[in-house]
Amino acid sequence: MTTHLTSTQLAAELEAEARSTLPAHVSGYVGATAGAGECHAEGLAAWAALRLVPRVLRGGRADGAVDTSTAVLGTPVRTPVLLAPMAQQVAAHPRGEAEAARAVAAAGSLLGVSTNTAVPFTEVGAAGAPWWYQVYVLRDRSLTQLLVERAAASGAGALLLTVDTTSLTQPSEPGAASVEPTEWPDGPGRARLTALTSADLAGSESGAASPALDVDLGTVRWLAEVSGLPVVVKGVLHPDDAAACVEAGAVGVVVSTHGGRRLGASVTSAEALPGVVAAVRAVSPAAEVYADSGVRSGAAVAAALALGARAVFVGRPAWWGLAARGADGVGRVLGGLTEELAGVMRQCGAASVADLTPDLVASRHLRA
Ligand SMILES: Cc1cc2nc3c(=O)[nH]c(=O)nc-3n(C[C@H](O)[C@H](O)[C@H](O)COP(=O)(O)O)c2cc1C
Known part of the structure; x- marks a missing residue:
């Protein structure tokens, strides 16, 4: 007998597998969350509570195929499920992001690469x-x-400027000892520095790598100028x-609670998304809005897109998947969500992601 796991069940299975071997x-x-974990828990619940109003009598292909492909900042992807930037991936797998990138390439997706990576950019890019x-x-x-x-x-295609990290202390998982990556006995806590040589660092004080707390809007243009890349604020x-x-x-924003890791009392991404979409559209119809934090099902992906997100990022399930099964684990997370999304699209009469429109979301979730 074969059992088919939902993405939510798969995430739980990969987490349990990873936890059984990780320090x-x-x-x-x-697993850390801010506060008492309420933002993380409610973030999961808010996406899971979104209800769709299926459309019928829309025809569709006889073989039931739907097209999940889209473009993010002009880059074509076969799925709107992208891999969130997450630190310390070499603690999950010896090849870290380079291993994750193989799964992302196979899935036709895109990955964010954290400032706190230990893997040279060229190795990440080599996966294609x-x-x-x-x-x-x-600083x-x-x-x-x-x-x-x-x-x-x-070869990075854009910058994701993360602006929700205002404190240098990480939240701790309830009940777990909080140990900063910088203090891990075996930890790549200064992983970001692998992209820099010691010559680059000469003259910088040791605290130079701490995030500055005074990021302002001028930073957006400065980053675009020095890199020549479009900037998305996360x-x-x-x-x-x-x-x-x-x-x-x-050129875009990511609606995110950082996976519920920043403010326990924060509003959830699912709740915040419609208001952000409306505000961004009013300034620039071409700007793109992304969402993450607690997206665990194809229905949640469909609802996010229907509410105006261009794509979603998935975080922890992929980190656990990388730790448990390497590229195969990451691939299952991305593939499972994309397969579920296709099933939801088919049932909602959406042949392509452009057909995922706000009227598909039950009105009780839409802001007046
Ligand atoms: C272990 C871990 C490390 C993370 N590191 C970063 C980071 O370096 N930069 C960043 O912008 N976001 C980071 N995030 C946040 C993710 O990019 C993303 O917003 C979040 O994980 C999405 O929520 P989810 O895990 O519920 O899917 C991290 C998240 C986790 C779980």
């Missing part, structure tokens, strides 16, 4: 998957400049902030 301080870091470089603006901006220049030269929940980012030159 507790690593699992504790990956499109990738965006996630930027934490470092020494000349180092950030070097990193984004190198990312651009190595970690936006308030519609006014989203509008300001686009006015400041961002």
Whole structure:
């Protein structure tokens, strides 16, 4: 008998598998949530609670095929399920992002590469998957400049400027000892520095790599100028902030609670998405809105797209998948969500992602 796991069940299975082999301080870091974990729990629940109103009598192909492909900032992808930038992936797998990128390439997806990566950009790019470089603006901006220049030269297609990390202390998983990656006995805590040589670092104080807390809207244009890449701002929940980012030159925003890892009392991404979409559209119809944090099913992906997201990012399930089964684990997460999305699209009469329109989402979830 074969059992077919839902994406939600698969995520739980991969997490259990990964936790059974990872050191507790690593699992504790990956599973960490802010506050009492309420934002993370409600984030999962909010996506899972979205209800769709299927459309019928729309024809469709006799073989039931639907087209999940789209384009993100002009880059074609076969699925709107993208891999979120996540730190410390060499703690999941010896090849880290390079291994994850193989799965992403096979899935026809795209990955975000964290500032805190230990894998050289060239190895990530070698898999052939499109990738965006996630930027934490470092205290020494000349180092950030070097990193984004190198990312651009190595084939990054865009920058994801993360702006929701205002505290240098990570949240701790309830009940788990909080150990910063910088303090892991075996940890690649200064992983980001692998993209820099010791000559680059000469003259920088040791704290140079800490994220600066004074990122402002001018940073968007500065990053675009020094890298020559489009900038997407990640970690936006308030519609006014989203509008300001686009006015400041961002080509898109990611509605994100950082996986519920920043503010326990935060609104969820699912709740924030419609307001952000409306605010961004009002400034620039061409700007793209993405969403992440707690997306665990194809129905949630469909609902996010129907509410105006161009694509979604998936985080923890892929990190656990990488730790448990390498590229195969990441591939199953991306493939499972995409397969579920296709099933939901078929049942909703949506032949392509462009057919996922707001009227498919039950009105109780839409803002007045
Ligand atoms: C272990 C871990 C490390 C992360 N590291 C980063 C990071 O370096 N930069 C960043 O912008 N977001 C980081 N994130 C947040 C993810 O990009 C993403 O927003 C979040 O994981 C999505 O929520 P989900 O895990 O519920 O799918 C990290 C998340 C996890 C779980």
